[in-house]
Structure formats: C-alpha cells, structure tokens
Amino acid sequence: MTEDIFSTETTYFADVILPVPIPRMFTYRVPRHFAADIKIGARVIVQFGRNRVVTAVVGKIHTKPPEKYQAKYILELLDIDPLITPAQLWLFEWIAEYYMCCIGEVMNVAVPSGLKVSSQSRMQLNPDFDHPELLEEKEVEFIEILKTHTSLTYDDAIKFVGEKNINPMIKSLIGKHAIIMYEEVKEKYKPKIAKKIRLKRGYEGSEEVFNLIDSLTKSPKQQSIILEYLKHIPVNELAEKNTHGVDKTLFTQGETSDSALSTLLDKGILEQFEVIVSRFGDDVPDEPLKILLTDAQQAASDEVLQKFTEKDIVLLHGITGSGKTEIYIDLIQKVLEGGSQVLYLLPEIALTTQIVVRLKRVFGDKMGVYHSKFSDNERVEVWRGIVEGRYQFVVGVRSAIFLPMDNLGLVIIDEEHETSYKQFDPAPRYHARDVGIMLGLKQGAKILLGSATPSIESYYQAQTGRYGLVTLNKRYGEAQLPDIVLVDLKAERKAKTMKNDFSSVLYNRIQQNLANKEQTIIFQNRRGYSPYLNCQECNWVSECQQCAVSLTYHMHSTELRCHYCGHKEEIPKACPVCGSGKLRTIGFGTEKLEEDLKAMFDTARVIRMDLDTTRTKNAYQNIITEFEQGGTDILVGTQMISKGLDFDQVSLVGIFDADRMIHFPDFRASERAFQMLTQVSGRAGRRAKKGLVLIQTNDTQQSLLQKVVINDYQGYYTHEISERDSYFYPPFTRIISVTLKHEEQEKAEKAAHWLAEKLLEKLGKARVLGPEKSLIERIRNKYLFDIILKLEKDKLNIKAAKSFLREMIDALHQEKEHKEVDVVVDVDAV
Template structure:
C-alpha cells in the first residue's frame, strides 16, 4: 500500500501539501516529524508532517520526500493544533506560524554542490582546465560552488559549469544539512594503566628526558592530584584547561599518540550550570502569602486569574511560590516576559531558586541554544521555562501553569511578519486546550484584562502594599511652560529636575531618566532655508544619531552621513531639533562631568550580552544616571534608585490612538515604580506642559481604579475594546493612487456587508509611506456580543482573494492585523 503524508510548509499558502513516502520510511515517519521536500522547481525546505494516510492528491502527482529528518516527533499534536488555531484566528497560514514557531536550527539549510558524473567516459571532450577540475572532483567526491570558485580563480564559474553540464560530465545537486549542531568538548584522561599514584610517579620519572611531555603530565596532576587520581581520572578534564595552561600542543599530541593519554568527545549543554549549594529559598511576607493563597484558591474555579500588584509589591516572589507548587504537582510551567531586557534580573533570581531545571528561551540566543531548550522541553529535561512571546510555541506535553508577567505590554503582540499574534491571548487558548491555568500579572493591567476580571470571567487578586518597608514614590508634575517663562530651563531640563539629579549624585543615590525616543534628536533643521532631511523611502524625518555621525530612518533602516552644510542652500547653520536618549546622555555628561552616565535603548543593546553588562554596571553603583527608552520602565529593581525623571509626557498622552491614555498611564506608572524600592521614599518628576491633564492626575494619585473607571466609560461610548474586536487592514502599494483606490474598493465591500458604522476609513497611514510603499488603513470595529466574528473573517478572506486577484490590483498587498494594539 502506498503511503502519503500531508505536510505544513513554511510558506504563506493556506493549504497542506501531500507527498509520497518511500516504502522503507513508511513505518518510521510519525506526525510531528520533519521531512525535507522539494517545493516548486528547485526550492528545498523543511516541512512538518501533520497527517499520514493512503490517499494520493487529486490535483497533482505526489512527489517523494527527499529525506526524513526525525524518527521521533519534534512537534507535539497540541502544537500542530495551536499552529492551526493561530492561523485561523489571526488570518494567516499555518506555514507562517510554523516559520515563527520553529527555531531556525530545526530548519534545514541547503548548499549547491558539484559532483563527478560516474557515467561520463569522454575525456576527449574536455579542455585541459576541465580535466584538472574533474581530477579534483574524483579525488574529493563533491565540492561546493564556493570551493569551485576558489579553484577557478578569474574564470566565469557559471559559464564553466554550464559547459561541463552540457557534456554530461558533472552532476549539480543540493546538499541538505540540519543547522543544529550539538556542542561537543574534547576531554583528556590518563590511560587506566597509569591511573594510580604509584604508576603516575613512575611515568613522570620515565618522561625525564622529554621535558615538555613531563610538563603536560605535571599540569594534569595539578588539576587531579595524585591522592584523587584513582577516583577522578575516569571522568578526566576538559582538554581546553590544558591548552589554557599553555602546555605544548605537540607534546600533548605525542602523549595521546603513545597511548599515555586518552582523548574523547562528550556532548555538553550550552548553558552555565548552577552549583546546588547556591540555590536559595524565598520567604513571603504575610501580604504576599495571602495573595498566593488567594490565587491558588481561585484556580479551583477560574482558568485565568489577574494578579494586580502595585510596583515594588514583590510579585516575583509570589510567582516563585506558585511555580514551586505547580512543579511539585508534576506539571510544566511557562513564565512569559514581554521582552529580553526584563530577563536579565528576573532570570538571575529564578536561577537561584530553580537551578538547572529551568530553561531560558529568547531571540538573543543562538540557533543552537534555542534548539537545546526546545529539545530540553520535549524531553522534559526543562520542567520550567522563562521566555519571551515565541516561547508559547515550545513543545510542552504536560503544561500546568502559564504566568504572563506585565500582561499589559504591547511587546506581547507581534507586528511583522505574520502571524500577528498576541502571546497573552494565545497563552490563554493553549492553557484551555491543555487544561492548565493562567496567571496574568501587572501593576497597570490592560483595559481588556481588568474588564474581564471586573465582569467575573477572570479571578482577581490585588496586592496594594510594597514589599518590606518600601513606600510608594512622591510624584510631582513640573510645569515646563512656567519654566520657559522664567527662563530656568537648561537645554531641555527643568531646574527642578537638574537640582534633584545633582542632590542625588551628592547623596550617592542613582537616577533614571526616561525618554521614549532614541537617537540624538528627532531631526536636523537648517536655520536659513528650513531644510529638514527626510527618508528617501518613507514619509518620515531622519533621526540624528550623533555618536554614529549618521541620520537614520527608524522605519526602514536607511541611513546617510550628517551633512557639514545644508545641501539645499549651503548654509553651515544646521542644528538638531528635539531630544532623544543620546542627546540627554550627552547633555548630562556635560552638566554633571563627575557623574557616570549610561544609556539603555535599542542602539546600545544590540549585542547578546549588552543588557546584562549595562544592568550589571548600574547595579554595582558605578553609574549614577541611567538614561533609556521603554526598556528602563519595567521589571528592573535597583536598591539605590531614588529619582526618576520623565521627559515628554505630553507626547505619550496626545499620540493619535485610542489607547494613548492607557499607554501613557502604564509607561509612566511603571517607570515611576523604579524609584524608592527600599526604606527611603523615592521622587518622580514628570516634565509636562499640561499638569491639569486627567491621565497625569491619576498617575500622581497612583489611582489605577479611578483611571480605569474613567477610561472604560469612553471605550463603551465609542465601542472600542474591550466592547469590540478591532481588525486593522493596511493596503499597500508603490503607486499611491492604486493603493488608495484598492483601499476604497475594499472598504466599500466591507461596509456593504457590515454596515457603515462598523468600518472606519480608509485613511492615510500614520506614516503614509514606508519602504517606498504607500499605506492606507481601514479599521473594522466588531461588537463582541452581536457579531459572528468567524463568519465575518471568512467573508473578509473571500473579499481579499477577490481584490488581489483582480488584474488591476495584482500588485497591491493587504496586511490583516486581528486585535490590533
């Protein structure tokens, strides 16, 4: 009987594809295994088996798979269900979900290779160069294109190979390799004949004339002393330790050749191990213990519990207590964090409690490190994983608890590429599927989550006192209009903020300055002709980065050097306008030359360990002032921070978005929470032109419930989430008129189906042109109680196919963002 498999391919095509299994692999392949298949004429890719059956496809002849990569599944049935649910809900394809879910190291890479054709017997057809090239192929079996290029030097490689292919002298093929490589280390030990103190001493004496070999042996015996040799020799030592001791490589090689030393390889983890005696217990305060008990009690009746704990209340300790209880019950735990910046401090604390049973998963890890965590979860080596949003796709088989810390964070939502999923919402669906529980934690919960708690769908637990003797900070609004009138501003710093920073430095305390804009300044401006540099691909100004001496577009990455004079009029009077984190850092160094100043934003944290290094320096007290973007607002806990300064609060509040008030409240409250974490009361200074703004007043009063009550009335009045679902459609094309026309056609069709009141737009995008494509946006507002969301999505799918298959609009792209944030 012929055996066929349906597979998910990592391409944006909605259907599964059917391939034929060779007979000898029919019993080895399982659902969840990876196979290598040819797709199209020449593309080779990793596919995922989702079904095994005996039915050939009706519309096309089934190709044979090229290779079976696994004999045991690397993806679980629950994951396959999740890929399909995410694709259905977020209106993308299972292949796009698979592409994001699987670490790159589990996908194959292919390389073009050249091989001698064993059926070729016409040497007389070859030139002298071709003959010498063929000799290399016979000797090497096969070589890569790159190696062939080096052999031929100046020759035209494609022309040369084309000639050999025409003569049937060579075969071109794709060699497929798995990217993941286990980490192997070389180990060294004495041969068992010498593994006693007596025999080792005799050996040492016999090497008297071979001084360098004797040095190698002496170094080995300094690591494993004679009195421990018979006990520890079998385990050996890392070869690298001997090499670091600068012993002679040739002497070591000679001892291995003689059989005095044995060398072998072992596979090791890429993650540092933690000594068991460094593991710590935690002690909960009475308030924390009460919160933990309440959460566990609610889990008996609620699938999801919202934990509303103010900043500094010690939510992490409560999480640890609940994680321990879940692990003790024999289930797996996933702890989600919104971004990598948060993992540094929290992971350190969790590692001290859970040691090597804990895995860490985020995009700054190498492909190989991520695959090791993936396999560790699959084999249940890691019962507990801390990770960012993509870790929701790990292969858990016995998941009992998911914690979503800082659940309000927009970083949980993926924007590009598809799937544009929200990890918090996917976590809730996964937990329902696996009969697990979800704990959402935040000092400033999202409106949606707090509404669900208020209406009884989620459980709600509040923790409203800070841990220990810590007090909430004193929050003060600094009126920048008054400062300008009095001319007391220094650069963009109010006199109040500068005085507080100076006092903090004198008192050996630390300060955090928050500005949600990176770079030196938002733009340059010519004082003579008003020229402002714009991106040549996007309708935005270029941000000035002083240290890199470049102007950069933060949308497409385009950059150019800073001009010495205005390119429009030749004037040398070109100055920076506005303030970014880089400028604040420079200004602070100038105003407080004796102070240590550090910056934490996307530009300073691109490398793998940059976060750890910056946080480490700040923790030790070497740095007085930390300047940063959103990265400094959450999850960080520093003993000496006594002052937080907030720049441009008005821009956060007045951003043209229905969520701007909510985001401003969350960001400013979160960064305020970094101040005064111990006995001393911290100070927060918010620079604003409008101190009477209602959002700022709620922040000053630390009144989340008041803010929520005010905001939820507006949301209900205008039918915004949580009372509706929003689907955002972005229509894009290089031709502005075509993009606008396509958007108008799509909007009209959806209005005809849903009614005028449910469709907003089309409007020009907030940034109209990005990467040379013009953007027009349509918003669909769908009431949760009245609408059949699934039927509406199906109709939208059909209309999108209808639109982009029309000849006129074939170049148009439509991006669908379900539950846009």
Template sequence: MNPTFIQDSLPFEEEATVFADLILPVPVPRLFTYRIPRVLSGLVKIGARVIVQFGKNRVITAIIAKLHTSPPSGYQAKYIMELLDEEPLVMPSQIELFRWMSEYYLCTIGEVMNVALPSGLKITSQSKVQYNPDFAYDQLLTEQENILLEEIKKHQALSYDEIGRLVEQANVPALIKSLVGKRAVILFEQVKERYKPKVVRKVRLTAAYEHDEALLNLLKNLEKQPKQQEVVMRYLSYIPVQNNPALNQKGLEKSVFAQEGERLDSSLKTLIKNQVFEQFEFTVSRFADLPNSPAAEVNLSVSQQKASRQIQDHFQDKEVVLLHGITGSGKTEVYIHLIKQALESGTQVLFLLPEIALTTQIVVRLRKVFGDEMGIYHSKFSDNERVEVWKGIIEGKFRFVVGVRSAIFLPFTDLGLIIVDEEHETSYKQYDPAPRYHARDVAVVMAYMHHAKVVLGSATPSLESYFHAQSVRYGLVEMFERYGAAALPEFILIDTKLEKKQRKMKNEFSSVLLDYMEHNLKHSEQTILFQNRRGYSPYIQCDECSWIAHCPNCDVSLTYHLKAAEMRCHYCGHKEPVPRTCPNCGSPKVKTMGFGTEKIEDELHLIFPEARVQRMDMDTTRAKNAYQQIIQDFENEQIDILVGTQMISKGLDFDKVSVVGIFDADRMIHFPEFRASERAFQMITQVSGRAGRRAGKPGKVLIQTHNPHQELLRWVIENDYRRMYDTEIVEREQYGYPPFTRLIKLIVKHAERDVSQRAAQALAQKLLDELGQSRILGPEPPLVERVRNQFLFEVLIKLEREKINFKAAKTFIQEKVTDILTDKTLKNVQIVVDVDCM
C-alpha cells in the same frame, strides 16, 4: 548525505499507499501530501521532521501533521526524501495550536510553523555540482568547461561559491548550465541540519597510567622533559587519580593546558601522541555557565500569602486570574510560590516576560529557587541554545521555562500553569512577520488546550484584561501595598513652560531635576532618566531654509546618532553621513532638533563630568550580553545615572534608585491613537515604580511637562488605575473600540501610491457592501505613509464582540482580500492582515 540519490532508489510500485500530510514553511493555505517510502514505513510519527523537495529545486524541512492512506487528488505525490527524527520534536498539542493560530490570525499554518520552530531545527540546503560518472566525453567541451570538470572530479562535488573562486569567469551559472546540458555534471542539494550540540574536547590518562606505580614511573621518566611533567602534574592537581582512579574517566578540558601558553599545549600534544593521554569529546549544556546557587527559600508576607490563596481559590472555577499588584508589591514572590506548587504537582510551567531586559534580574532570582530545572528561551540566545531548550523540554530536563513571546511555541506536553508578567506590554504583540499574534491571548488559548491555569500579572493591567475581570470572566486579585514597608514614591510635576520663561532650563533639563540629581550624586544614590526616543536627535534642520533630512525610502525624518556620526531611518535602516552644509541651500546652519537618549547622555557628561552615566536602549544592547552587563553594573553601583527608553520601565528592581526623571510626558499623552491615555498611564506608572523600592527611603519621581494640570497626570500621582479605567472604558464603549469590539487592520501596500489607494478603496467597498458603514473605517494613509518605498493605506474593521459571528466575518474578509490580490488590474499589491491590532 545525498537526498537526490535516496529519492532515486525509492520504490515506485503503486502498492506503496501510506501518505503523510505535511506542514511546509511556505505561505500557502493548505497542507501538502507526500508519499512515505517503504524503507521508512512504520518509522514515521506525527510531529517528526522530514526533508522534502518542494517545487523544482527547493529542499525544505516539513512537519508530519497527519498519516493516512488516501492519495491526493489533482497531483502525483512526491516521496519524502529523509526522516530527521525518530521521535517527534513537535507535539500534537502544538500542531493543534498552529492550526488555531492560522485560522484566528488569518495566516497560513506554514507561516506559523516558520515562526514557531527555532532556526536550528530547520534545514538549510545548498546547491552542489557533481561529476556525472556516465559522461562519455562524446560532446565537445570548451577549455573552461574541461578545467572546471577536472576540478569537480578532483573534489567530488563543489558548491556554486567554490566554483566561482576556482574559475576565472564572471558568468559561473552559464558555465554550469552548459555542463548540465551536455550531461557532464549532476546538480543536487546537500542538506545540513543547523543544530550542533556544544562539544568540549577533553583528555584523560590512558588506562596504563591510572594506578600509582605507573604514575610514579611516568613522572620519573619525564624528569628530562619538565614541560611534559608539568602537564601531568597539572592534570593530577585537577583529577587526583592516585586517590580515586575512577575520577580519570571524567577527564579534564584541554583548555586548562592552553591557559599557560603554546608550549604547554604543545607538550600535551606530544603526550597524546605517545599514548600517555587520550583525547575525547564530551557534550555539555550551553547553560552550564549561567548563574546557579543552592535552592533559596521564599517567605511570603501576609499580603502575598493572601494573594496566593485568593488565586488558588479562583482557580477552582476560573481558568484565568488577573493579579493587579502595584509596583513593588512583590508579585514575583507570589509567582514563585505558585510555580513551586505547580512543579510539585508534576506539571510544567511557562513564565512569560515581555522583553529580554527583564530576564537578567528575574533569571538570577528564579535560579536561586529552581536551579537547573529551569530553562531560558529568548531571541538573544543562539539557534543552538534555543534548540537545546526545545529538546530539553521533550527530554524532561526543563519542566519550567522563562521566556519571551516566542516561548509559547515550545513543546510542552503537560503544562499546568502559565504566568504572563506585565501582561499589558505591547512587546507581547508580534507585528512582522505573520502570524501577527499576541502572546498573552495565545497563552490563554494554549492553557485551555492543556487544561492549565493562567495568571496575568501587572501593576497597570490592559483595559481588556481588567474588563474581563470586572465581567467575572477572569478572577481578580489585587495587591495595593509595597513589599517590606517600602513607600510609594513622591511625585513632583515640573512646569517646563514656566521654567523656560524664567530661563531656568539647561537644554532639556529643568533646574528642579538637576538639583535632585546633584543631591543624589553627593549622597551616592542612583538616578534613572526616561526618554522614550533613542538616538541623539529626532531630526536635523537647516536654520535658513528649514530643510529637514528625510529617508529616501520612507516618509520619516532621519534620526541623528552622535557616536556613529550618521543619520538613520528607524523604519528601514537606511543610513547617511551628516551633511556639513545644507544640501538644499548650502548654509552651514544645520542643527539638531529635539532630543533622544543619546543627547541626554551626552549632556549629562557635560553637566556632571564626574558622574558615571550609562545609556540602555536598542543601540547599546545589540550584543548578546549587553543587557545583562548594564543591569549588573547598575546593580553593583558602578553606574550613577542610567538613561533609557521603555526597556528600563519593566520590572527592574534596584535598592539605591531614589530619583526617576521622566522627559517628554506630553508626547506620550497626546499621541494620536485611541490607546494613548492607557499607554501613557502605564508607561509613566511603570517607570515611576523603579524609584524608592527600599524600606524607609521613599523615592522621588520628577515629571517634566508643559501642562502639569492634565487629568491623566493626577491619576498617575494618586495611583488611581480605577479612575483611568472608568474614564477610558466609557469612551471605548461610546466609540466602539476594544474591549467592546475586535479590530482587524488591513494594510494595503504598493510601490505606486495611486495603485495602493485604488486597491484599498476597492477592498473597503467590498467590505462595506456586506458589513456596513459603521464597521469600516478608511481607507486612510497611516502616520508614516511610505515605508521601504511602499505606499500604505489602512482599512480598519470593527466587529462587535456580541453581535457578530467573528469566525464567519473573518472568512468573508479573507475572501475579499483574495479578490483584490487576484485582480489583474492591481498587480503586485500586498495586503497585511493584522487581527487584534494594537
């Protein structure tokens, strides 16, 4: 396929008047108008993908957003180079959602498209060099140019990389440029679509051997070729064509014969060559090997039935219902009941989860009920797997999808229900790149567009959602008892300050926690330990001169990772080996300070050498199936102690967990951020909810703290969400924070600190002049002032929900941001706009 030649052959008559407005995946705030060639007239549809040339050399994928007959003003419309889809892959409702997101989150529609489409639906282009058949050798070529031209003629076309391997010259681009100038070669873009269906190679008997007599003769003739005879016998053991010749059409995967080694595989090749077998390819689903089982019945308890009825009652006059159910109350069973009702009514369902850590257990549970009707969509899946789900929804294969935040972009056409589980989770917020959206909030807008209903579920709802429920904007359903007579865990506060005084602490472990863990090990019970900081140690320090290892690109200390024997920056990824002596004073007294999950795991191996310890954090779950494997091992009781970060706090359900230990609770509670109390309450409550989920076996939650008398810990122990909410909501109203205001954070970046500060001050002043002092905070440097060698300053805008036109205010803010970006005295300044910042 050569799009350049397609373009050259297009008609350029003025009567060709059909145009398409396209969404291009570029950060430019507009659509681009292209002309539709006559050969494609009548074939293009809104939502289909096309290939277009953008700029001089760039070839990209675009989406048709509008068809019309008005030529663009100010520029000559280029032709669409190629149509990729006969039927649209992006629905009109999706394009409407893209537009809304670009307006609400102050980004471009192209940025939304770029995040929305899985990479497998976007086109890659690669520059290639081709011999020019019109070249007449009337210009003198160098020896190197002659050699290269002959290679290009021999191969028809070569990429830059291929030329680099063939030609012994450092400056390949200069050589190609010279050949282009002499008109000896032509440059073009070879365009490839990334998605490829999963194909399995199969074999089957040729028609001549489908019947009994022919098969008997074949086996007799192969008596002197025992390996070939074995191949035929193996095929018949899987596909008994002698009983039913029609089975032969399905064939058998070639991999079955490779299992016995090369010799059997070689015999199969001989039989294919002799036309006993024929080879063919079969397209299969990438989800064929996911756990599946016959449909399982879900029996709701009395309280679950009541909750389900109340949700349905609220749906009569409310679009959104908040399901506030304590940990272990059985919210998942209520979700399943609602999903079944929605699917029976003929509509589609989207079930959002905050992290892929949750999908492993829940997918298995949901598959038992919904089987192959359910699709799964998350970032650990390959591009091809995500494209398969995308196309499966359009084709009607998947009417129910479980996914993480990016699943809101899937091409639903008849959405009836959206469930957002653990709706309070910060994982639903995208921070980079734009759009910096919150999936929960987008889900509510998306449901409105589809005339669908939304259930927001959580044991610890966000203050915003609970406020909307109290204001009767959302329906509210509450479940305050655990499913199956399981009791809430007992809390034990451990005063680490006192333990240190009494010298009872063993590194980071209190004597009380160690006693309970030892008891658990003796009685074959499991333990979960929570520390919301990965790595071995947050930083390394010299005992003599107090030197601390810092990242050269960011204003943060480097985290020490023991197993990798290196120090890492968790902001930019910079890595360094661990110094044997202090680089500042030369002292060998360099030691680790503080502790992360890796250090806890390491110490547990020393304290309990017989225990089976596993760590679950970002470092141990990078591989595709790592989450699944760890959770499966823990579920199968192959792990005694699971150490992890916040990913162990979310929705996991293990019968044998009777002790949960929480480290460093004080750091969460006193974090310098207005949501600190809310988030600490949510985190501690959620982690605590993993304990004692078995009837008749209440769990223990041990919280290590320097101050056991903190009010927030009392709210957690008493499971008093309402007290936390009532206290926090008063402060939020008093100081003008959500849900009473909307926050927009403007982050100004530049490689020079003074330029970044000047730009931030100029921006803040422009905003102050119109919005007033009370609505503008800053500019101030954030906690981490420099990231990736860019100095940051933040301006926080607080806009009242009731007193101000939010849309008009955002338009004004965008104008002032543009003023700074186009100021020639502030070159290379970047400004990140984060609407509804967390």
C-alpha cells in the same frame, strides 16, 4: 506510527506544513524505506518548486493521493522522534485561523532556524562520462581536480581554478554531461563539542599512577601534566571519575607544554575524547536559594491558589515593587513538585536578564531560558531540552509560547499589559498573552496574569467575573511608593531657568543625587539624538526617500536614519536645497540627553540603554549589571527601562515627553501613557529610602497625570472604561485592522475603497471605518491605506465576519487592477 500499522504494499502520503504564505498543506509521497518511521510532527525535507529545498512538518499521514497534481517524494526524514508535539500543531492551526494568516507562516516563526535545514550546491564528476575529447584545456584541468575530490562547492571550485567567474565553464561541463550538480542538505544545528583528556585504562590504580610519575622523572614537563591532572581527579578518585576526564583547556591555556601533552597522547598514557556540552555554562548554585514570602505575599499566593479552584485565569494586580516575582516563584515550585511544566513569559529581553539571574539561584539547571538574543544553536538546545525532559520550567519572551511543552500546569504572563507581547511584522501578528491563555486552557493549565497597571481588557474581564482578581497594595519590605511631582515646563521657560531640556528642579535633584552617591534614571521614549534635522533658512527637513517620515539624527554613528525601513544617509554639511550651513537639530532623544548629562555633570558616569546600545547579545546584561553594581550614576533609556527592573540605589526618576505620550492619535494613547508613567515611576525607591519621580509637562492640571501622581489605577480605569463603552472600542468590540499597500498611491487607494464598499454592504457603517491614509502614509516606497473593523463581541459572529473578510480579500485579488495590491490583516490590533 509504528511498523505494524504499515503494509509494504500500501502507498502512503503525508500532508506537510511548508514555511510559505499559502493557506493549506501540501501532499507528498512517503518513500517505502522510511514509511514505518514517519510520524505526525516529524520534520522532513521536501522539494518545493523547481529549485527550492525546504524543511516541512508532517501534519497528517494517509493513503489518498492528491487529485490536482502529481505528488513528489519526501526527500529525507529528519526525526524518528517528532520535535513538534500535537499540542503545538493544534496551536499553529488555532493561530492561523484566529489571526487570519497561513499555517506555514506560523510554523516559520515558531520553529527556530537552527531546526531548519540549509542547502548548498555541490558538483561532482559524472561517473558515466566517457568523452574527454569534448573538453577544452581548462575543463580537462578542472576534471582532474574533481577526480581527487568526492565533490566541491562552488566556492571551492573558484579557489582551485583561480578565477572568479567560472560560470561559463561549469555551464559547459553540465551541457557535456561531464559533471553533476546537486543540493547537499544539512541540518543547521550543531551541538557544542568539548575536548577532554583522561588517563588510559591501566593507569587508574594508585600503584600504576605512582609508577608512571616515577618513570617521568627525566621528563619534568610530561610529569607536570600528570600531576596537574591529579589535582583535578585525585588518585583515590581515579577509579570513579577518570572516565569523565578533564577539559583539555586546563593544559592548553596554562603554563603546561603543548608538546609534552602531545607526547603523552602519542605514548598512549593519556587519551583525548569529545563530549557534547551545554551552551549555557555551569552557573548552577550549590544550594538552591529558598524564597521566604512576607505575610502580604503569602496571603496573595494563597488567594491565587484559592481563586484557581474557581477560575482558570487569575489577574494579580500588584503595585510596582510589591514582590510579584517571589509569588510567582512560590507557585512555580508547587507546580513543578506536582510534576507539571511551567511557562513564564516576560515582555522584554531586558527584563529577562535580571529576573533570570534570580530564578537561576532558585531553580538551577531545571530552568530553560528562551529569547531572540540567543544564537540558533542555543535556542535549539532549549527546544531539545524540553523534548528530552531536561527543562520542566522555561522563562522566555514572546516566541517562547511556541516551545514544545505539552504538560503545562501553569502559564505566567508577567507585565501582561505590555504591547511588546504583540507581534507586528511579519505574520503571524499574534499577541503572546492571548495565545498563552489559549495554550494553557487547551492543556488544562492555570493562567496567572500579573501587572501593576493591567490592560483595560484584562481588568474588565476580572471586574466582570471571567477572571479571578487578587490585589497586592503593599510594597515589599519597608519600601514605599515614591513621591511623584509634576514640573511645570511653561513656568520654567518663562523664568528662563531651563538647562538644555532639563528643568531647574530636575537638574538640581540630579546634582543632589550625585552628591549623595545615589542613582538616577532618566526616561525618554525616543531614541536617537533628535527627531530630525532642519534648515533655519528654507525650513528643509531631513526626510526618508522611502517613507513619509523624517530621518532621525544619530550623532554617535554620524548618520540620519529611518526607524521604519532602516534607510541611512550621511549627515549633510549644508542644506541640500538652499546650500545654507544653518542646520539645527529639532527635539531630543536618548542620545542627546546622554550627551547633555555628560556635559552638565562632567564627573557623572552616564550610560544609555535603548535599541541602539543593546544590539549585541550580552549588551542588556552588561548595562544592567554595571548599573546594579553601582558602576553607573545615571541610566538614560527608552521604554525598555520601565519594565520590572529592580535597582536598590535608584532614588530619582526623571521623565520627559509625557505630553507627547498622552496626546498621541490612538485610542489606546492614554492607557499606554498611564501604564508607562506608572511603571517608570515604580523604578524609584524600591528599598527603605523613599524615591522621587519628576515628570516634566506643559500641563500640570492634566487629569491623567493627576491620577499617576496619586497612583489611582481604579479611578483611571473607571474613566477609561466609560470612554471605551461610549465610543465602541475594546473590550466591548474586537478591532481588526486591514492595511492595503502598493507602490502607486492611486492603486492602493482604489483597492482600499473597493474592499471597504464590499465590507460596508454586509457589515454596515458602524462596523467599518475608512479607508483612510495610514498614520505613516508611505513606508518602504509603498503607500498605505487603512480600513478598521469594529466588531462587537456580544451581537456578532466574529468567526463568520472573519470568513467574510477573507472571501472579500480573495475577491479583491481576483480583480485584475487590484491583483498586485498587498493586504495586511491585523486581528486585535494594538
């Protein structure tokens, strides 16, 4: 809003989005002193409840006071120029409506915590206090301390008083009106500051500099600092570059004298100043790398552009190793040259690490990177960089769809089939691929989906003509698809040729690979040492006290851990039930495979990449770089190693537990298994030498595995789409999962039956399944019951069905006995 819109006599109100799970905005009064500056999309600080101060976003400005409550004043305006764009506010509302959650939950996830304020209690002397006779001795001493400080935090007060429990004294002083408590609100984001040094004005001319050097002959340490400075900014460049100075670290980390530097600063020969610098370093190439497409890639890129003239969404179906990234780069360059923005989504941080290095060589500092391993301050820098126009192109994971981009020309969603794009907890339970499509369509951008194994839904849309389809069937350069061989575990066990969990075929090929100095990837989609600990005497199994699952045995950290609630226990020395010492591990995870490999191949350099080894910020990068540079012989990992990683020297991939993936009780199990096995297989033989993939299985005749062996996506899709049609599953229906939770099983079950009956009355038996116990029936001490809604897209008003579901959930919570039952709605559950 501009100043001339406002009248000094008019009272304005703002509807703000609060970061709370309440399905509406709240109205606050706008103080007159910043009425002319407040705008939609600006962040403000408001009081919510009695003691809570939160960051809110202005959604609407008007002159109508609320009818049911007295509007509180907005406490502070944080932005003159809004950090939340109209496009983002539209997206927040769309996500809240589509995924059946609250707009405040969307805002809370979307806005990085570095852009939210924190509050801290402080105390100060009450200037109106004039009854010192009321104070006790300790209180008098504390008041004297306060007189010498403007204010103190609670922790500061503890240090000055020298006692841990000062609550009674503080409470007494407040009661006597001697001190005032208040909340100091601060923004969390802090720019990175660099200290720099430069010559004072008057020493910038060549004559003045030489005279200065001569005058310091008797002070060689001071003279050496000036000479060091002139190495970085030569005399003939001083007039132009002296203003920018050099980093102070050049003098504090080398052999120069700190005291000599201080003397030169004191004399006024040098001066120190501070500048705000980027947290992302200066790894910008001198000359941008030029990408040259092969004939097949150029044809695919041209076809994508041609399809974009007909369709807004195009699916690029390119086999593993076909060079889709180069095609993306070609298209990104064209869009950026046209002045529009580009958003490039990837499913995993592990994938961003390798691709970012390649993209940086092409786009340099024009490109921003955004993912959850970044610190709050780093994410805020990217956010502000987009608002200020420094970043026209951003590559990021799921959360990057919330960035303030409002001039999108292209949205790329790579590996679009990946379930990592789906947010499970907390709300909003959105799918970044689908949100990315809506974001692009809203802004008039083109959307490119890429995958070697497209999701059934996306391929169906392409087959039925809603999406354009471009196919790339040739690997980049001279690389060929690997040979995929099924290894019969039944035959190996019968012949007693297994070595731990390794077939003799896989063992011998790893040995051969090591001899040839080639690299191996071992895939097992289960982390930890083994799934559980078992007593051989009484059959006791280690189970979580809060969830209906076994505790996973982690040998490296010597603990039993629940992968659902995070509960940890020490490994028992004896069975807690019968006291037997005969405890054994059952099954195997990545940690056990890593240990077995190190024992079987004692000279091999083995490294593991799973959630446990990649918790720190740079862990992904370090593991990938070490493997890429040949510092590791064997990489053991979970699904994160399957996603688009590109290694020159990998000639062998070994896959465990393929049967478990295929037979998991979920309608998408076969789709995920086909995608995972194909993607992992694609890591082998990505250069001139043909690779080999060994899949260990108990059923070599399994039809899905046979299709993986010959890379028959079309055959797999034809079979799967027929099954989905017959059994009324997506893409022919929309699935909504409703989970009811309570600490008491009976209450959760009763509420689930109540809700299911209400839904059945209107939607019918074909559309309402359940309630049934969840696959994991108890998590974090709450019992779970599921109701599944299958809503056909072409015969039903989905929006009306969702509205009815909302009404029934509200009605459930109006019932006294069901009031405390939690209800979680997951739209498009995967």
